[in-house]
Each structure stands twice: as structure tokens, then as C-alpha cells.
Amino acid sequence: xxxxxxxxxxxxxxxxxxxxxxxxxxxxxxxxxxxxxxxxxxxxxxxxxxxxxxxxxxxxxxxxxxxxxxxxxxxxxxxxxxxxxxxxxxxxxxxxxxxxxxxxxxxxxxxxxxxxxxxxxxxxxxxxxxxxxxxxxxxxxxxxxxxxxxxxxxxxxxxxxxxxxxxxxxxxxxxxxxxxxxxxxxxxxxxxxxxxxxxxxxxxxxxxxxxxxxxxxxxxxxxxxxxxxxxxxxxx
Numbered sequence: 001x002x003x004x005x006x007x008x009x010x011x012x013x014x015x016x017x018x019x020x021x022x023x024x025x026x027x028x029x030x031x032x033x034x035x036x037x038x039x040x041x042x043x044x045x046x047x048x049x050x051x052x053x054x055x056x057x058x059x060x061x062x063x064x065x066x067x068x069x070x071x072x073x074x075x076x077x078x079x080x081x082x083x084x085x086x087x088x089x090x091x092x093x094x095x096x097x098x099x100x101x102x103x104x105x106x107x108x109x110x111x112x113x114x115x116x117x118x119x120x121x122x123x124x125x126x127x128x129x130x131x132x133x134x135x136x137x138x139x140x141x142x143x144x145x146x147x148x149x150x151x152x153x154x155x156x157x158x159x160x161x162x163x164x165x166x167x168x169x170x171x172x173x174x175x176x177x178x179x180x181x182x183x184x185x186x187x188x189x190x191x192x193x194x195x196x197x198x199x200x201x202x203x204x205x206x207x208x209x210x211x212x213x214x215x216x217x218x219x220x221x222x223x224x225x226x227x228x229x230x231x232x233x234x235x236x
Contacts, residue, residue: 003066005030005156005187006051011060013046013211020046022211024060026189028204030155033178033188035198035219038208039235044191045085047208048160051189052082064156078106081154083145085161085191091134095125095144098133099151106152119147123173138165143173150177157181160191175201195231199223207234 006028013021021043028034036044049055051062053073062069064076082088090098099116102108120126123143128136133144146162162174178201181188192198198205199219207215207222215234222231 003063004028005065006034006189007061007063008047008051009061011047011050011062012058013043013050013055014058020211021050024208024211024213026206026213026216028156028187028189030185030187031182032204033182033190033202034204034206035202036189036191036206036208037193037195037198037222037231040193042208043211044193044208045160046211048082048085048158048189048191051156052080052084052158053077054082054084079154080156080158081149081152083142083149083159083162085164088145088148089133089136089141092132094130094132095120095147096129098144098148102148102151108152116151119151122176123147124169139167139170142166143170146174146177150181153181153184153186155186157186157188158191159188161193162190163192163194163197171197178202195222195228199227207231209235 004027008024008026011021011024024047036047038044050057053069053076065079067076069076103112120129125143142162142165146159149157149159163171178188190198190201199222202219205217205219205222206213221227
């Protein structure tokens, strides 16, 4: 059996005396999608930042595509597409300039332009392709961050709060990106406090509370009124 595309063992992150993440284990297989759910401050974004190579862990091991993130950070980052929970865009650059830079960084073959236009159109950003992102609404910025994460067709896709402030069409486009990534064998990890959308996007879910995993379950176990009661009980 092949190694998981995302493999995290005993991950802990401390900021001074604050332990933001404590002994988190998670695995995501190629072609699978897992959700990290929990209240704000549960440790979801901190975990995602570690996996993206933005934040060093205090303890624990992280492997991306079989690569040890500590020993092979650049190779692991090349295999990853990351939508951060905030920021990630250059205010004075346009979406098209962002995509041009991404194409150069990932050494994409000529012809990437058609894929870029299709992604922008899917997220209803085609008309804004040559506007600087400093004028974007929060929802437009979220959609553009998902576009950039998915653009180079990474083998690991990390989406941190991709649905926050996004309208229904943007939500649908994001769900399609997740489905597309899974269909080509990528592993997807979605962090969100919107459990209903996590259920639609993913097949598995990890519930975080106070930096710890309090439950690992099939995502549909958190669906509907019964699922909502289960979820509230886990966070109590």
C-alpha cells in the first residue's frame, strides 16, 4: 500500500506558554478529502500553516507526498497548493499577474493561459483579471486564493477557510475544485468552521477543540440535525 499523501504524527505547536496544537495525528490518502472542523482558535489554521511549510512545528513529524517536511521543505512545498486563511495576495498585482508569476515559479509549460482563464471564469473573476487585488472584496480575495492554490494542479491541496465570506457561486466553484483535485489523485485538506460545507466537500472529518483532535469521523456523521447535535456535544 502506498504511503499517505499527507501524514502528520504527534504534531504540537507552542507560542511561548500557549500550546496551540497538541499531539495531532492525521492522514489523508491520495484522492481523498478530509476536513478540519472546530471553533475559531481550535488550532485548524495553525495546523494548516505547518503543513504548508509556513510555520515550523514545535514537535512531531509531517510528511507531504512521502517527503519529510523538515528535511525536504522546498520539494514538499512544490507538491502543495495552499490557500491561507488570510492574506496571500499582492495588493498591487492583478489576478493575471499572480497567475503569470505562479506559472513561472512552477515552471508550467506554455498553454497554462487557457487553464488560468478557465479557472478565473469558474470563480467569476474573469472580468477582474486585470484589476489590482487591493480593490477586491473579502469574498473575491478568498476565491482568488483558491484559484492560486489549485492552479498548478498540486498533488496536495490545502484550503484554509476557503468558504469564509464567499457567495453560493464561489462555494460551488470551490467544491468543484476539490472534486477535480480528488479525481486526478490529489489529497485535499479543508479547514473550515462551516460544518455543513465540510460535509459537502469531504468524506472524513477531524474535530479540533483547544488544539486537540477530539473526534475522527466520516463527514456525513456531522450532517443534518443529528450531526449538528453530535458536533455541539464534541465542542462542549
